[in-house]
Amino acid sequence: MKTFLKTPRRRVTSLAAAVIVLGLCATAVVASTASGGSQATITLRVGLFGDFGYHDLYKKYEASHPNIDIKEDVQSYPDHHSNLAKHLAVGSGADDIESIEVGFIANFKSQPSNFVNMNKLGVKKLKNQWLDWKWRQSVAPNGAQIGLGTDVGSLAICYRRDLFKKAGLPTSRTAVSKLWRTWQAYVATGKRFQKHAPKGVSFFDSGSNVYNAMIGQLNPAYYNAKGKVIVGSNPKVKAAYALTMKAIQAHESAGLAAFSNEWNTGYKKATFATVTCPAWMMGYIQGQAPKSKGKWDIAAVPGGGGNWGGSFLTVPKQSSHPKEAYDLAKFLTSPASEAYIFKQTGNLPSQPRLLKSKAVLGFKNPFFNNAPVGKIFGTSALELKPQILGPHQGDIQTASTNAIQRVEQKKQSPAKSWKQFLKDVKAVA
Amino acid sequence: MSEQTAVEAPVVARRRWTVRRRLHRLDAKAAPYLYISPFFILFATFGLFPLGYTAYVAMTDRTLLDPTWNFIGLDNFTALIHDSYFWNALENTLGIFLIATIPQLLFALFLAHVLNTKLRARTFFRMFVLLPQVTSLVAVALIFTQLFSHDYGLINYVLSQFGIHKIDWEAGRLSSWVAISVMVTWRWAGYNALIYLAAMQGIPDELYEAAAIDGAKPWRQFRYVTIPLLRPTIIFTVIVSTIGGLQLFTEPYLFEPSAQGSTGGSARQYQTVVMYLYEKAFAGTQFDFGYAAAIGWALFLLIAVISLINFLIVRRIRSAEA
Numbered sequence: 001m002k003t004f005l006k007t008p009r010r011r012v013t014s015l016a017a018a019v020i021v022l023g024l025c026a027t028a029v030v031a032s033t034a035s036g037g038s039q040a041t042i043t044l045r046v047g048l049f050g051d052f053g054y055h056d057l058y059k060k061y062e063a064s065h066p067n068i069d070i071k072e073d074v075q076s077y078p079d080h081h082s083n084l085a086k087h088l089a090v091g092s093g094a095d096d097i098e099s100i101e102v103g104f105i106a107n108f109k110s111q112p113s114n115f116v117n118m119n120k121l122g123v124k125k126l127k128n129q130w131l132d133w134k135w136r137q138s139v140a141p142n143g144a145q146i147g148l149g150t151d152v153g154s155l156a157i158c159y160r161r162d163l164f165k166k167a168g169l170p171t172s173r174t175a176v177s178k179l180w181r182t183w184q185a186y187v188a189t190g191k192r193f194q195k196h197a198p199k200g201v202s203f204f205d206s207g208s209n210v211y212n213a214m215i216g217q218l219n220p221a222y223y224n225a226k227g228k229v230i231v232g233s234n235p236k237v238k239a240a241y242a243l244t245m246k247a248i249q250a251h252e253s254a255g256l257a258a259f260s261n262e263w264n265t266g267y268k269k270a271t272f273a274t275v276t277c278p279a280w281m282m283g284y285i286q287g288q289a290p291k292s293k294g295k296w297d298i299a300a301v302p303g304g305g306g307n308w309g310g311s312f313l314t315v316p317k318q319s320s321h322p323k324e325a326y327d328l329a330k331f332l333t334s335p336a337s338e339a340y341i342f343k344q345t346g347n348l349p350s351q352p353r354l355l356k357s358k359a360v361l362g363f364k365n366p367f368f369n370n371a372p373v374g375k376i377f378g379t380s381a382l383e384l385k386p387q388i389l390g391p392h393q394g395d396i397q398t399a400s401t402n403a404i405q406r407v408e409q410k411k412q413s414p415a416k417s418w419k420q421f422l423k424d425v426k427a428v429a
Numbered sequence: 430m431s432e433q434t435a436v437e438a439p440v441v442a443r444r445r446w447t448v449r450r451r452l453h454r455l456d457a458k459a460a461p462y463l464y465i466s467p468f469f470i471l472f473a474t475f476g477l478f479p480l481g482y483t484a485y486v487a488m489t490d491r492t493l494l495d496p497t498w499n500f501i502g503l504d505n506f507t508a509l510i511h512d513s514y515f516w517n518a519l520e521n522t523l524g525i526f527l528i529a530t531i532p533q534l535l536f537a538l539f540l541a542h543v544l545n546t547k548l549r550a551r552t553f554f555r556m557f558v559l560l561p562q563v564t565s566l567v568a569v570a571l572i573f574t575q576l577f578s579h580d581y582g583l584i585n586y587v588l589s590q591f592g593i594h595k596i597d598w599e600a601g602r603l604s605s606w607v608a609i610s611v612m613v614t615w616r617w618a619g620y621n622a623l624i625y626l627a628a629m630q631g632i633p634d635e636l637y638e639a640a641a642i643d644g645a646k647p648w649r650q651f652r653y654v655t656i657p658l659l660r661p662t663i664i665f666t667v668i669v670s671t672i673g674g675l676q677l678f679t680e681p682y683l684f685e686p687s688a689q690g691s692t693g694g695s696a697r698q699y700q701t702v703v704m705y706l707y708e709k710a711f712a713g714t715q716f717d718f719g720y721a722a723a724i725g726w727a728l729f730l731l732i733a734v735i736s737l738i739n740f741l742i743v744r745r746i747r748s749a750e751a
Contacts, residue, residue: 082711089493089716107714111494260686261574264579291676394714405695409600414698427514428715 010391042321043069044328047095053345061328088114094316096325100147102310103394110391112140114320116315119145129335133386134350139310144235147312148333151347153278154381155213155301156307161369162295163273165179167196173371177300183214183243187300193273202254203260205272207244209258209405214240215274217306223390229429232422245414248407255408264288278308279348279377282386286367298371305383310350314414347378356379392429399424403415438569486722493716505723515724517697526674529610534666537618542651558619569616570683577608597750599686602698610700613681621666628662629655668739675732678703702728
């Protein structure tokens with residue numbers, strides 16, 4: 001009997017050892033040298049959409065916390081959020097740390113029982129670390145703090161200097177910023193650009209990106225303070241839509257759906273001259289068109305500050321190591337970490353002291369013709385008036401994107417498309 | 430073993446014998462059921478239970494994030510009947526199904542006919558038509574989406590060489606249906622062709638010889654010998670394609686330029702029923718499980734009805750043959 005059992009058991013242990021060794025190699029854990037200690041290793045999983053620029057920070061954290069092993073799961077933006085909802089619904093499968101984008105935060109925080117209330121872990125002491133509005137965005141209706149702010153997407157406009165030059169427009173960022181103090185002026189500049197633009201080049205990428213930037217500056221926009229949907233009755237939303245329509249009818253839009261393949265190709269082939277640039281878009285452009293280095297520059301956004309995007313790190317209650325997960329989330333959103341990430345990826349910190357610090361204000365991005373991006377985005381973030389968000393923010397945005405696209409694709413008139421937009425909003429929110 | 434047992438041994442033996450006989454009889458009776466039980470157990474777990482549970486969820490206002498929900502009866506179904514987007518999705522699904530299936534089966538029939546003749550390297554060609562079937566669906570959808578891309582797609586490039594204006598395949602209703610149908614056809618035509626081929630090989634040569642003696646040319650042989658004898662097989666492929674076509678999801682979902690929201694284009698021009706279900710349950714911010722379950726059940730009923738119609742047609746044809 002004994003000999004019969006022995007072989008498989010030995011095989012199993014050696015197999016397990018092999019798997020562990022492989023795992024350690026893959027994550028390049030420095031801590032394996034400290035495995036002589038008695039503490040059991042805890043694996044913390046971090047669920048993200050896209051690259052948050054955390055890899056070096058994980059290594060650093062693992063080095064100072066030998067018993068912690070960090071694994072990252074990255075999915076696309078829509079998949080990440082819908083899978084998180086599924087995992088919360090069935091009570092298992094969520095990671096120890098789950099990122100949530102601002103478009104979804106109001107929705108997820110409406111059920112705070114799914115998440116660890118960080119107030120109970122003493123997060124209130126750190127409150128002043130974040131911009132006040134960022135802090136409040138992740139506070140649930142019952143007062144629980146469910147997330148720590150990562151970045152904010154304060155706005156600017158990225159533009160192609162070479163294309164501006166060909167179209168006879170000024171190219172220096174101060175002169176360009178002066179061209180469009182308001183969105184009306186931006187659309188008027190587009191008209192000027194289009195007159196002498198190189199063949200096949202449009203002033204901006206897609207109507208929905210321009211529209212979303214305008215919406216990002218409104219407060220209230222889609223929801224009022226009582227949480228009621230006011231899309232149809234808010235004249236400023238209608239005005240933003242009308243101005244977008246005006247620009248589309250002046251042929252300023254390339255009509256590309258944001259984040260589509262064609263849009264990505266548009267960066268590579270330089271088929272549009274400007275794009276709405278939340279801070280995180282800088283990393284995206286560099287990734288899509290690395291060869292366009294130096295041709296891009298960054299100017300101020302029309303109409304003052306505004307926000308588009310930005311995320312939070314939350315700890316689902318189903319995590320078996322909530323305390324450790326919270327500590328890691330705290331580390332990843334610490335001032336030092338956020339400053340480091342900003343330099344790596346361009347994701348703008350959500351912390352006022354950092355935004356005013358030399359490290360951020362003095363930072364220039366060589367890809368964007370050495371634009372003082374720290375100053376541009378930092379100022380914009382500090383000026384920002386936060387917007388009231390509602391649970392179906394994301395669906396309303398999808399409906400508005402479709403509405404604008406219908407006009408760009410010449411399928412509907414602006415008025416008819418607006419009507420359908422309002423109908424869609426009624427159905428989802 | 431003691432003396433006592435030795436005395437009682439015959440009794441025990443007889444008892445054992447009857448037990449064994451009973452077991453034997455049970456074995457003969459129950460074993461067949463036992464052998465087929467894995468299917469039914471799996472079906473009950475992964476087919477029947479979800480079906481029933483979905484029916485229950487369809488009568489609640491459950492959302493994914495909210496742990497509490499209420500029973501609301503048939504409200505979801507009432508809402509569904511008045512939901513123009515549901516009817517739109519149904520129309521799209523049936524439209525794509527027709528465009529994808531009819532030419533596909535005709536093409537498959539033709540392909541099978543060619544493969545049935547005395548070709549060189551016959552086995553190679555027969556294997557070859559099955560290749561699209563083993564290609565990953567996602568890869569197929571992504572590549573075709575690029576082929577049909579507006580500005581840089583190969584198809585528009587070729588069309589422009591003939592002086593035809595670029596078509597925005599994704600934006601138009603009919604054009605998007607055609608693009609999606611091409612993906613479906615590419616993937617399934619070879620599979621159906623092989624099924625037809627198998628059936629064709631079951632047709633006795635004598636029939637063709639007799640037809641040839643009567644003076645029938647190849648086309649007439651195909652029309653009056655092959656097709657009538659393939660009828661049951663054709664009906665089988667129609668039923669299978671119907672069920673597959675009504676559940677169409679991956680191709681149109683990946684065809685959408687920035688897969689956010691699963692709305693099937695800006696005017697929902699190619700949103701299928703399953704895409705609409707996905708939009709309600711997972712893609713947006715609603716996570717409306719109750720409503721999505723109702724859509725699922727509506728789709729189930731629809732497939733059941735269409736399958737029933739198919740079945741009736743089959744029976745009619747059978748009785749006509751008899």
